[in-house]
Amino acid sequence: MTPRPEQVRLTRQWVAKAEEDLFTAEHMLKLGDECPLGTVCFHAQQCAEKYLKALLTYEGLAFPKTHDLVVLYNRLVSKAKLDIQREALQPLNRYSIEARYPGDWEPIDAHAAREAVDTARRVRDAVRRKLPLEAL
Secondary structure (H helix, E strand, O other), X not given: OOOOHHHHHHHHXXXXXXXXXXXXXXXXXXXXXXXXXXXXXXXXXHHHHHHHHHHHHHHOOOOOOOOOHHHHXXXXXXXXXOOOOHHHHHHHHHHHOOOOOOOOOOOOOHHHHHHHHHHHHHHHHHHHHHOOHHHO
């Protein structure tokens, strides 16, 4: 099935927003000791989420309003096999809530923040390999 022009346009919008999140996360990491680690992790999670939603949009697959990366990944399984394991996404899920709101959460350290950004990059690369140039 060939995507409609509206799907391609909306896919590009998802990609652009995902790129903004990755840019933000990567540049905040450069702040060293002043880095807001939770915010880095939130933007990494958002990058992965938006890239998954971009591919779902391009493929014409409906998805629920959710931040759960595993749920989004599972919607893609039948249509587009990604070069990333479902289990790799799970650690990012906590950052959609824990990184933004107060609570009795496990602390986020610099190592976890770097891993979150690395996972976001891997999701980015996996999705971009599935999208044609016109959708990027």
